[in-house]
Amino acid sequence: MDELLLLAASGLAREVLAAVRESGQFDVIGILDDDAGKTGTIVDGTRVLGPASDVLRYPGAGVVVCVGAGAGRARIVDRLAALGVADRRYATVIDSSVRIPAGCRIGRGSVLLGHVTLTAGVDLGEHVVAMPGVTLTHDDVVEDFATFAAGVSLGGGVRIGRGAYLGMNASVREGASVGANATIGMGAAVLTDVPAGETWAGVPARVLRAAIPSGTAA
Known part of the structure; x- marks a missing residue:
């Protein structure tokens, strides 16, 4: 061992x-x-x-x-x-309840907790964390350091940017993207692309806080 x-x-x-x-x-x-x-x-x-x-x-x-x-x-x-x-x-930790279908890739340092579901062609980067009950469907691409709270669901062909955070029970529509370092609130329903660095929440999800331009004080 x-x-x-x-x-x-x-x-x-x-x-x-x-x-x-x-x-x-x-x-x-x-x-x-x-x-x-x-x-x-x-x-x-x-x-x-x-x-x-x-x-x-x-x-x-x-x-x-x-x-x-x-x-x-x-x-x-x-x-x-x-x-x-x-x-x-860096080791990858995958709960024993998680099945990794052929054609899916899990990057180094990632953590998949109980009953995470991957369907087909899912590509997870390095140091990704998926909490219990996350569902990632066909052809989703998740970049390094992204975080999924419990119960997050992605439709097919979704792209999640580096360092993005999706709150508990949030969902993302098929084909949409969430930009790098964006934050999606709990229970949000993302129906369109979310730009990098923005915070969105609600049903349907809308911007709560725009990205801060580089070099601008918060």
């Missing part, structure tokens, strides 16, 4: 622990977290060993970043890359 380190003592880490223990996919040897006050504490039976940089002390272990926000996951991955952590070290 391959060894695994979880980065961040978070709720997502607890969910990953539960999935891994049920599947027997990995042996979780510990959690790393930059909050020094957490070092030595126990999270669901697993010890917090030290800061994220301690990943270098365990060169044989796979790594999964358990930060809920895609931007946070990206920052940690960039930081570890600067320390020399290779992409090949």
